[in-house]
Amino acid sequence: MTKKPRPKPLLRETEPPVRSRPRRRRNPEQPNLPLDPMPERIEPCLATLKSKPPEGDDWSYEIKWDGYRLAVHIELSGVRILTKSGHDWTKRFPEIERGARELGVATAILDGEAVMYDEQGRSDFNLLQTSLGGRSGKKTSPAQFVAFDLLYLDGHDMQNTDLRVRRHLLADLIGSAESPIQFSETFDATGAEMLEAACIHGLEGIIAKRLDRPYRSGRNDDWIKIKCVASESFFIVGYERSTIGFSSLLLGAYHNGQVVYVGSVGTGFKQNEVANLQTQMNKLIWKKKAPPVRYTGKRDVVWVEPTLIAEIEYRGWTGDVKLRHSSYKGLRELQDNAEVYRIED
Structure with a gap:
């Protein structure tokens, strides 16, 4: 009769016990910090518009850049470039991707x-918008990236760290003057001096930031924007007919959850933009009998669905809440999460 094989013991009594290799003692000079998981996406911190800059040693002042807000994610698997609302635009900014690598x-x-x-x-x-081919374009852009904050670095979430520390680490990270990624400098001046200099040089304005605050997503008073010339986003709700297509655009903003008419814009259009804008508006002709906004004017208006968002410069508001001295700057991208202006009571 065949004997069943006896199971072989893992260890024999005569063999020494298995021991793991002793761990190397940690150098007490080195910090023993746990690694934080890298966020898939971080909602951006948004500045609150004010008429004049705050003052004090707790504030820093930067130029207000006139471009597209982006987050550059440098990951082990590669680089991702995300818009303000989280759309992946990596392929549209190859120079910035190269600089990040x-x-x-x-x-x-x-x-x-x-x-x-x-x-x-x-x-x-x-x-910048022209280099990307307009609102519906698919071109790539040779744009630069001006970095003004550092939210994550080598396994460590920096959002709860003071801005002063985040900026110091960011400045160390960005070194080459030839890189497509540059550091947004601060200036040793008061807020009033900084704003005056920005306006003299024809800049859009400045951003004031609290140095002792963590990074907080959403709109708050940790970051304040002050503009030399007001510039906001408005819906295009119609256009006034002319022999060349349109002579002006009618604009809308939010008020109590509804889109309301806030005036028109008839300047600032570049010749190469007019035909493309007309084509896009023709695809959005308003089909209903009542217009999309309340309107009592006498113009020959073609109404359109409030979908296209235009960036408009203006010098103020009239008593009946209409824009003064407005000028067209361009269409905002939907992916850029442009915030249509909201009229406060």
């Missing part, structure tokens, strides 16, 4: 703005 950091999330500059060295939203 060359930073020499394993993981990081940079908050900043994609910009292009005019002949005077000022950031120009219209130039």
